[in-house]
Amino acid sequence: MLPAKLSINAWTGPGTQVSAEVNAEDALRWSVRAKFPAAGRKLGPEIEAPEQQWWHEQHGWGVVLPEPADGAWSHEDKAWARDAPPAVQRLVQHRLGEPYRPAPVFRFDPALPDNYLRRYFPDGTKSEPKIGQDIGLSGKNSVPRYLLIVADPEAVPWRIQYALAQSHHVGRLDLDDEGLSNYVDALLSDWADCDADPQSATVWSVDLQLDADITREMRRTIAHPVYKLLNGDTEIGAGVDYLSDDRAVVTELVSSLRRGPALVVTTSHGKTSPIDEARRDELAASLGVLVDCQDHFVDGAALDGWDPNGAIWYAHACCSAGCDHGTKYKGLLTAGDYATTVVEAVAALPAQVAPLPASLLGRPKPLRAFIGQVEPTFDWTLRDELNRQPLTTAITKALYNRLYQPWPVGFAFDPYFRSVGELYTQWVKLKDRIDEGADERIILPDAARVRLTAVDRESLVVLGDPTATLPPLPSKRGV
Structure with a gap:
């Protein structure tokens, strides 16, 4: 009732x-x-590496940013997050160890369906992986299990975070440059x-x-x-x-x-x-x-x-x-x-x-x-x-x-x-x-x-x- x-x-x-x-x-x-x-959770065998090991290639970590409005940025620029604040660039460069640095950067584009992201590569190519399908760091269509959205919810909507959270472990930062630098410094130093x-x-x-x-x-x-x-x-x-x-x-x-x-x-x-x-x-x-x-x-x-x-x-x-x-x-x-x-x-x-x-x-x-x-x-x-x-x-x-x-x-x-x-x-x-x-x-x-x-x-x-x-x-x- x-x-x-x-x-x-x-x-x-x-x-x-x-x-x-x-x-x-x-x-x-x-x-x-x-x-x-929109959502995407793939059923299948248990992943061998413990899921809490975010640094492992079977899981991984990455960043989600909005597609830049300025079309002047190259594929390499967007792959390295050069359109983002310096703290984000620093995080992308140093969050993962070799051979996975720089960390993968994904883009939200409102023209895409809500369960897809876009990734640019320095060689001029791009991919548009579906979330929840290929987890990890190994391929062009892979999306890491752990994702950090760095954007306000007008630029990357809450509904994207909701969809990601059903198959990925996702957080968000929406801070000014000083606050973002403080947080990234603490994160990279392991607090x-x-x-x-x-x-x-x-x-x-x-x-x-x-x-x-x-x-x-x-x-x-x-x-x-x-x-x-x-x-x-x-x-x-x-x-x-x-x-x-x-x-x-x-x-x-x-x-x-x-x-x-x-x-x-x-x-x-x-x-x-x-x-x-x-x-x-x-x-x-x-x-x-x-x-x-x-x-x-x-x-x-x-x-x-x-x-x-x-x-x-x-x-x-x-x-x-x-x-x-x-x-x-x-x-x-x-x-x-x-x-x-x-x-x-x-x-x-x-x-x-x-x-x-x-x-x-x-x-x-x-x-x-x-x-x-x-x-x-x-x-x-x-x-x-x-x-x-x-x-x-x-x-x-x-x-x-x-x-x-x-x-x-x-x-x-x-x-x-x-x-x-x-x-x-x-x-x-x-x-x-x-x-x-x-x-x-x-x-x-x-x-x-x-x-x-x-x-x-x-x-x-x-x-x-x-x-x-x-x-x-x-x-x-x-x-």
């Missing part, structure tokens, strides 16, 4: 709950009114000047103590399970700081961050106000900043003077990673309801990376990675409606079981991203059943749930390099 109402983790002012009635008739049609998204403590972690979770509010569900299904895993670890337990209830405030978070934790996990609303059209610039400038239990903001000013020191930050909040121009939720919520108005106001902005992660990834001692959402998440996707089982196990396992191996952040979240393709496959099968004449009253609610979960999950993105790993725990050093 469709729920009567959906809530999202967006914040527009003190005491507001951003929810909307579900228009049953329209929402059921929304559930099957879309094209299957030599950063000393985030792997035995220290911060879990900060706003719970507004309202059963109808999504913050309670986020605490119960994400923050608290992660805390329990960290607290039960013999190397981390005493070093995990769990901030919720009246401790879920900006001042407590800042104090905890100054301890130098390697992992930061936050669940809260994300700021999505003001929503009136005349103040859209103000909305863009503060989009997605975290909101504490007293309606104060975790923004760049609140964290001024804090060195991320190579930490990894997971932020489950509306638009914590940014926004897209337009929304896939059109037709799901009742027109004119409050959540619908909020979603439409954000969707009217140009596609962008949120200001908080951009600030933290560009500092002199930057974050290794920030994992957040491009659109809001819904309460319906956090827990199974029949047995009330949390649907967030892949997140909690990524944040503890996989990141602390330590495995690259892109690889750590791979099961979560891989599930997107599986959900879309379920959705197509449900659409096929309708075409075959099955009872729509039974099929359409399932189609709505599956499609909403797929859209919700694919909007979680990695900002930063997908090869970034936590510093190892003492028991993992030298392993």
Whole structure:
């Protein structure tokens, strides 16, 4: 059954709950009114080299850039990323060892289908490989498993990152030249000047103590399970700081961050106000900043003077990673309801990376990675409606079981991203059943749930390099 109402983790002012009635008739049609998204995951034998070995030729690492608007660049220039900022050129030259340097550079061209990239070669040739088909560094049509998009989401759209994430481990950097240089310096030095403590972690979770509010569900299904895993670890337990209830405030978070934790996990609303059209610039400038239990903001000013020191930050909040121009939720919520108005106001902005992660990834001692959402998440996707089982196990396992191996952040979240393709496959099968004449009253609610979960999950993105790993725990050093 469709729920009567959906809530999202967006914040527009003190005491507001951003929810909307579900228009049953329209929402059921929304559930099957879309094209299957571009993706590409190749089934086949297990790759012999461990997938976390990003430097191995069977996996590899590369850069995705926009096709330059200026046609004066030669094939060799584009193969060597000479149209990109100096920091990117430095990264391409030095990220991989011989004989794979310079690292492969791929181009997004809007004239190509979304599941294709373009690669130029110094000899004047080019290729247009399909993503997810030939993984590695060995051939002209190969695409590395690990990809770093260096572009704003207007130049290389979020939908490309979503498609890539189903078969590759992908991250994004959208920074000014100084921030990009800071991040590349840290990455190439393997974070030599950063000393985030792997035995220290911060879990900060706003719970507004309202059963109808999504913050309670986020605490119960994400923050608290992660805390329990960290607290039960013999190397981390005493070093995990769990901030919720009246401790879920900006001042407590800042104090905890100054301890130098390697992992930061936050669940809260994300700021999505003001929503009136005349103040859209103000909305863009503060989009997605975290909101504490007293309606104060975790923004760049609140964290001024804090060195991320190579930490990894997971932020489950509306638009914590940014926004897209337009929304896939059109037709799901009742027109004119409050959540619908909020979603439409954000969707009217140009596609962008949120200001908080951009600030933290560009500092002199930057974050290794920030994992957040491009659109809001819904309460319906956090827990199974029949047995009330949390649907967030892949997140909690990524944040503890996989990141602390330590495995690259892109690889750590791979099961979560891989599930997107599986959900879309379920959705197509449900659409096929309708075409075959099955009872729509039974099929359409399932189609709505599956499609909403797929859209919700694919909007979680990695900002930063997908090869970034936590510093190892003492028991993992030298392993």
